[in-house]
Amino acid sequence: MLRSQTNEVRANNATRDRMFDAAEALFLERGFDGTSLRMVTSRADVNLAAVNYHFGGKNGLFTAMIARRFDALNAARVALLGEYRREARGVPLECERVLAAMFVPALQLARDPQRGGRDFLKLLGRVYVDPAPVLREFLSERYAPAIEQFKEAFADALPEVPRRELTWRLHFMLGALAYTLAGADAWRLIAALSAVETQDDDLLLRRLAPFLIAGLKAPLPDAGVPGATRAADAHPRTTRSRTNLADPRAA
Amino acid sequence: MLRSQTNEVRANNATRDRMFDAAEALFLERGFDGTSLRMVTSRADVNLAAVNYHFGGKNGLFTAMIARRFDALNAARVALLGEYRREARGVPLECERVLAAMFVPALQLARDPQRGGRDFLKLLGRVYVDPAPVLREFLSERYAPAIEQFKEAFADALPEVPRRELTWRLHFMLGALAYTLAGADAWRLIAALSAVETQDDDLLLRRLAPFLIAGLKAPLPDAGVPGATRAADAHPRTTRSRTNLADPRAA
DNA sequence: GTATGCTTCAAACGATCGTTTGAATCGTCT
DNA sequence: AGACGATTCAAACGATCGTTTGAAGCATAC
Numbered sequence: 142m143l144r145s146q147t148n149e150v151r152a153n154n155a156t157r158d159r160m161f162d163a164a165e166a167l168f169l170e171r172g173f174d175g176t177s178l179r180m181v182t183s184r185a186d187v188n189l190a191a192v193n194y195h196f197g198g199k200n201g202l203f204t205a206m207i208a209r210r211f212d213a214l215n216a217a218r219v220a221l222l223g224e225y226r227r228e229a230r231g232v233p234l235e236c237e238r239v240l241a242a243m244f245v246p247a248l249q250l251a252r253d254p255q256r257g258g259r260d261f262l263k264l265l266g267r268v269y270v271d272p273a274p275v276l277r278e279f280l281s282e283r284y285a286p287a288i289e290q291f292k293e294a295f296a297d298a299l300p301e302v303p304r305r306e307l308t309w310r311l312h313f314m315l316g317a318l319a320y321t322l323a324g325a326d327a328w329r330l331i332a333a334l335s336a337v338e339t340q341d342d343d344l345l346l347r348r349l350a351p352f353l354i355a356g357l358k359a360p361l362p363d364a365g366v367p368g369a370t371r372a373a374d375a376h377p378r379t380t381r382s383r384t385n386l387a388d389p390r391a392a
Numbered sequence: 393m394l395r396s397q398t399n400e401v402r403a404n405n406a407t408r409d410r411m412f413d414a415a416e417a418l419f420l421e422r423g424f425d426g427t428s429l430r431m432v433t434s435r436a437d438v439n440l441a442a443v444n445y446h447f448g449g450k451n452g453l454f455t456a457m458i459a460r461r462f463d464a465l466n467a468a469r470v471a472l473l474g475e476y477r478r479e480a481r482g483v484p485l486e487c488e489r490v491l492a493a494m495f496v497p498a499l500q501l502a503r504d505p506q507r508g509g510r511d512f513l514k515l516l517g518r519v520y521v522d523p524a525p526v527l528r529e530f531l532s533e534r535y536a537p538a539i540e541q542f543k544e545a546f547a548d549a550l551p552e553v554p555r556r557e558l559t560w561r562l563h564f565m566l567g568a569l570a571y572t573l574a575g576a577d578a579w580r581l582i583a584a585l586s587a588v589e590t591q592d593d594d595l596l597l598r599r600l601a602p603f604l605i606a607g608l609k610a611p612l613p614d615a616g617v618p619g620a621t622r623a624a625d626a627h628p629r630t631t632r633s634r635t636n637l638a639d640p641r642a643a
Numbered sequence: 644g645t646a647t648g649c650t651t652c653a654a655a656c657g658a659t660c661g662t663t664t665g666a667a668t669c670g671t672c673t
Numbered sequence: 674a675g676a677c678g679a680t681t682c683a684a685a686c687g688a689t690c691g692t693t694t695g696a697a698g699c700a701t702a703c
Contacts, residue, residue: 429690429692444691444692
C-alpha cells in the first residue's frame with residue numbers, strides 16, 4: 142500500500158528526509174531525467190522500493206522534494222505581500238514593493254540551513270529551468286494561486302501595461318530571476334557584492350531590482366514611438382555615471 | 393563503419409541536417425537526457441542506426457548539433473575582439489568593449505535564420521544550463537581557447553581583480569548572460585526594449601552591460617572593509633528611491 | 644552487366660530505467 | 674507471548690534506452 146502523503150502525524154521521517162536530501166543533491170547536478178531512483182536510494186542508503194512506498198514513484202518523490210522547499214517560500218511571499226498591502230492602506234503598491242515581496246523570502250530561506258540553505262537559490266533556478274514536463278506542470282498547478290496574486294499586484298502597480306503583455310513580462314521576469322541566481326556561483330557573487338554578511342537582502346535587492354523593474358516598465362513593442370525609448374529613460378540614471386553605461390534593464 | 397566527421401566535401405547532408413534540426417528542436421524542450429534517439433530519428437524521418445553511422449552515437453549527434461551553431465558564434469566573437477583590439481592600437485580595451493565582443497555576435501546570429509534564428513539565444517541558454525556531463529565537458533574543452541582569450545582581455549581591463557577571482561566572475565557572468573538570454577520570451581523582451589528594429593545591439597548592450605560590469609568590478613569578498621560596500625555604493629541608487637527596497641540579490 | 648563504396652534499413656543486443664511483488668523485519672499494543 | 678500495522682527488503686517485471694549487426698539499397702565506375 143502507498144503510504145499516505147498527507148499523514149505527517151506519527152511518521153518516521155528519517156527515511157523520507159534522507160531521500161529528500163539525496164534527491165535534492167542529485168537533482169542539483171544531474172536534473173530530473175539525469176537522476177535515477179537507484180542513484181537516489183543508494184545515496185540515501187534506503188531500499189529502492191521505498192520510493193514507491195513513501196511517494197508513489199519518481200514523480201512523487203521529486204515533486205514532494207520540491208514542495209518541501211517551495212511551499213515555505215510561496216507562503217512567505219504571499220504573507221509578505223499581504224503585509225505590504227496592509228501597510229499601504231489602500232494605496233496601490235509600487236512595483237518595487239511587489240518585487241521585494243518576492244525577493245526577501247527567498248533570501249531568508251537561502252540563509253536558513255534548516256529550510257534551504259546555500260543551495261536553495263540554486264535549487265530554485267534548477268527547478269525553473271528543468272525541462273521535465275512533470276515538474277513544469279507541478280509548479281504551474283500548485284503555485285498558480287500565488288502567481289495570480291502577484292500578477293494582480295503587478296497589474297495594479299503597472300496600470301499602463303496591458304494584461305496580456307504583463308503575463309509575458311512576468312513570466313520572463315521569473316525566468317531571468319531564477320536563471321541568474323541559479324548560476325553555479327550565485328552565492329559567491331552575492332558575497333562579492335556585499336562585503337558584510339548580515340542584511341545583504343537589502344543590498345542585493347538594490348542591485349537587481351532596477352534591472353527587473355525596467356523590464357516590467359518597458360515601452361510596449363507595438364505602440365512604440367521611436368524616440369521615446371532611447372532618449373528619455375523611464376528610470377533616471379545613476380548619479381555617478383561617468384562611463385557610458387546606461388541603466389540595467391534587460392534580460 | 394563510422395562516417396568521417398571531418399569529411400564535409402562530398403557529403404549528402406540532407407540526412408544529417410534533418411537530424412540536426414530534429415535534435416535541436418527536441419533538445420530545446422526536453423534537454424539532453426529527456427531526448428531519446430528514437431524521438432530524434434522518428435521526427436527527422438531517418439533510421440535509428442543513422443545516428444551511429446553519421447555521428448557515432450548520441451553524444452556525437454548532440455555535440456555536433458551544438459558545434460554547428462556555436463562554432464560560428466565562437467569565431468565571430470574572437471574575430472570581433474581582435475577587431476576591437478586593432479582599433480584600440482595598444483591601449484587596453486575597456487570592460488564594456490570586451491563585453492560587446494561577446495554580445496554582438498550572439499545577437500547577429502539570432503537574427504539570421506540560416507545560422508541560428510530566433511531560437512539561437514534559447515539554445516545558447518539551454519546548452520549552458522543542461523546538466524549532462526557530456527555537454528559540460530564538450531563546451532569547456534572545445535571553447536577553452538576562446539574563453540582564455542576573453543579572460544585575458546578582461547584581465548587587462550580589470551587589473552585590480554586577482555586572477556583566481558576573475559575566473560569565478562567570468563564563469564558567473566557567462567551563466568547570467570546565457571540564463572538571461574535563454575528565457576522563453578527573450579526575443580519578445582528584446583523587441584520590447586528596442587522600439588526600433590535596427591541597431592538594437594547597442595541598445596540591449598547598454599541595458600545589460602552595466603549589470604554585468606558591476607559584478608565584474610565588485611569589491612573583493614575577502615579584503616572587504618565592512619563599511620565600504622554599504623555606505624558608499626559602487627553604484628548610486630536611483631534618484632527616486634523612496635521605498636525601503638534595499639538591494640536585489642536573491643532568487 | 645558487374646563491382647565498389649556510401650548510405651539506409653529492420654532487427655536485435657545488453658544495460659538500465661521506473662515499477663511491482665511478496666515475504667521478512669520492526670515496533671507497539673493487548 | 675501473540676497479533677497487527679508500518680516499514681524495509683531482495684528479487685524480479687516489462688519497457689525503453691543507446692548501441693550494434695549484417696544485409697539491402699543505390700549510386701557511380703569499370
